[in-house]
Amino acid sequence: MTSWLLDGLVVFMLLATAVSVLASRSLFRAVVMFIAFGMLMALAWVRLQAPDIALAEAAIGAGLTGVLLLDAVAHFRRGPDKERGGAS
Structure with a gap:
């Protein structure tokens, strides 16, 4: 029983x-729930x-997938210009 x-x-x-993953508006929360x-x-x-x-x-x-998604969220929050030193 x-x-x-x-x-x-x-x-x-x-x-x-x-x-919760599908309904989350926060990417970080969605990854943690994933x-x-x-x-x-x-x-x-x-x-x-x-x-x-x-x-x-x-x-x-x-x-592994969780760590990769967390890294992707961090890169997404940083933006493309900040990773290359501000020059585009």
């Missing part, structure tokens, strides 16, 4: 974070007894 409750909670949290979604997805894979896929999801889906 408790495993069904845990699985239902994970599904609900996955849906809530997915909607990382949280990836970690919850890794937990879902563990619950489905697929630890290899869970590890890949945590490392690539949440970790």
Whole structure:
């Protein structure tokens, strides 16, 4: 009985974070919620007894992609001129 409750909670949290990513007006918040979604997805894979896929999801889906998206948000906020020293 408790495993069904845990699985239902994970599904609900996955849906809530997915909607939060799509509805967010802040890029930074959307990326952070995307990382949280990836970690919850890794937990879902563990619950489905697929630890290899869970590890890949945590490392690539949440970790690497999250870091790359955070770097892209930082570059986007900085603007194209500031990175090249102000000359265009």
